[in-house]
Amino acid sequence: MAAKPKKNANNEGTIYQRKDGRWEGSAYVLTSDGTYKRRSVYGRSWDDAHEKLTKLKADSLNGLPVATSKMTLGQYLTYWLTNVAKGKVRRTTYVNYESLIRNYVTPDFGRKKLSRLTARDIRAFLAKTAATCQCCAQGKDKNRPKHKQRCCALGKCCKKLPSDRTVRFLLVLLRAALQHAVREDELPRNVARNVELGMGTRREIEPLTTEEGRRLLAAARDNRLWAAYELAVRIGLRRGELLGLRWSDVDLYEGVVTVRQALQRVGGELLIVAPKTQRSARRVALPSECVTALRAQHAQQIADRKAAGDSWKGTGHGLVFTTKNGTPIEPRNLNRSFEVLCGHAGVRRVRFHDLRHTCASLLHEQGADARMIMEVLGHSSIRVTMDVYTFVRLDSQRSAFDRVGDALRGDGNPPDGDDSAAGVPVVV
Numbered sequence: 001m002a003a004k005p006k007k008n009a010n011n012e013g014t015i016y017q018r019k020d021g022r023w024e025g026s027a028y029v030l031t032s033d034g035t036y037k038r039r040s041v042y043g044r045s046w047d048d049a050h051e052k053l054t055k056l057k058a059d060s061l062n063g064l065p066v067a068t069s070k071m072t073l074g075q076y077l078t079y080w081l082t083n084v085a086k087g088k089v090r091r092t093t094y095v096n097y098e099s100l101i102r103n104y105v106t107p108d109f110g111r112k113k114l115s116r117l118t119a120r121d122i123r124a125f126l127a128k129t130a131a132t133c134q135c136c137a138q139g140k141d142k143n144r145p146k147h148k149q150r151c152c153a154l155g156k157c158c159k160k161l162p163s164d165r166t167v168r169f170l171l172v173l174l175r176a177a178l179q180h181a182v183r184e185d186e187l188p189r190n191v192a193r194n195v196e197l198g199m200g201t202r203r204e205i206e207p208l209t210t211e212e213g214r215r216l217l218a219a220a221r222d223n224r225l226w227a228a229y230e231l232a233v234r235i236g237l238r239r240g241e242l243l244g245l246r247w248s249d250v251d252l253y254e255g256v257v258t259v260r261q262a263l264q265r266v267g268g269e270l271l272i273v274a275p276k277t278q279r280s281a282r283r284v285a286l287p288s289e290c291v292t293a294l295r296a297q298h299a300q301q302i303a304d305r306k307a308a309g310d311s312w313k314g315t316g317h318g319l320v321f322t323t324k325n326g327t328p329i330e331p332r333n334l335n336r337s338f339e340v341l342c343g344h345a346g347v348r349r350v351r352f353h354d355l356r357h358t359c360a361s362l363l364h365e366q367g368a369d370a371r372m373i374m375e376v377l378g379h380s381s382i383r384v385t386m387d388v389y390t391f392v393r394l395d396s397q398r399s400a401f402d403r404v405g406d407a408l409r410g411d412g413n414p415p416d417g418d419d420s421a422a423g424v425p426v427v428v
Contacts, residue, residue: 017046101173115187119195141158171192178191213233230289231245243328246261259280308324
């Protein structure tokens with residue numbers, strides 16, 4: 001019998017048992033900086049360590065480098081936010097990114113080593129997040145004054161679970177950050193791309209009907225923000241676009257409004273920001289009803305300015321919609337005003353943003369083509385217009401089916417043998 005070699009062949013690696021009982025396998029492999037370095041894998045048994053070491057060597061032979069970074073996921077995300085995301089996205093988007101990472105990722109998952117991150121780790125993190133009360137996890141109730149504590153601080157979990165949209169956006173965020181780590185050779189591949197979530201639950205949106213829209217606008221005529229509701233229902237302006245609209249962007253003679261900016265609360269302060277996307281900056285024709293409402297708004301603002309006298313503060317920005325003192329309107333106050341208006345009008349309480357859906361659906365029902373609706377709403381993709389914003393009601397479906405039936409019959413008369421049309425009861 002031939003004697004066993006005293007040492008392993010080159011690149012074969014070694015496997016041995018450590019003092020703590022675990023098995024360690026190590027070999028020289030290709031790293032993301034282009035050099036070969038010794039890397040180790042660990043397992044509970046020799047077979048476990050051997051399997052991991054074999055995979056490590058196979059990846060190296062196939063040209064797939066191993067990560068060299070010693071940073072944790074939390075440390076890398078902080079670097080990515082400061083040096084990458086901050087310079088690429090709008091400030092409002094950056095604030096959302098920072099909030100999601102600080103509140104969801106960093107507290108627990110952020111301690112994971114970046115180089116050892118797997119798709120299974122990310123999937124488990126997202127599943128745990130979806131099932132965790134965020135009021136408890138983030139200590140929201142404990143941070144309130146004692147007289148306002150009502151749930152988690154008192155041992156009564158409120159089950160405030162994150163929405164499906166939030167969980168999905170966390171995955172999108174991790175994919176974007178880890179992809180940049182791949183581009184900078186911190187990671188060999190983006191493991192977040194291998195994570196797929198289920199279909200989830202999509203929020204059901206049912207815009208206001210034509211009758212509800214009519215009642216809402218009729219009730220709004222006595223409201224200080226009548227023109228805002230007219231613009232939201234008839235041309236689908238977003239809340240921020242309405243509150244950031246300037247008189248210099250409105251041409252009441254030509255009947256045109258130009259969307260150039262928006263008003264949003266960002267990081268605790270009200271700011272004028274650029275529109276949501278490049279396509280959101282747009283010119284829209286004003287219906288005659290909107291022109292009438294805007295003229296009334298202009299007259300009201302002049303009266304407000306005279307009444308306020310020296311305390312008027314709206315000289316610098318020239319906004320269309322302001323408080324009685326000329327200051328910008330807090331976006332949440334518009335939401336509150338809308339909720340009260342829905343009650344007065346006797347219509348369903350929907351989100352203010354659903355007025356935008358109402359505009360799209362009404363245009364669609366009246367025969368407007370998808371391209372025109374897309375231009376009015378300022379969407380970057382016609383797919384968004386058709387998939388999200390155009391809602392086909394049951395009445396419209398029935399009407400369409402009736403027209404198809406008429407076409408199939410050809411002469412517009414009921415088919416032979418259909419006595420129900422002649423008033424003869426049909427026995428079933």
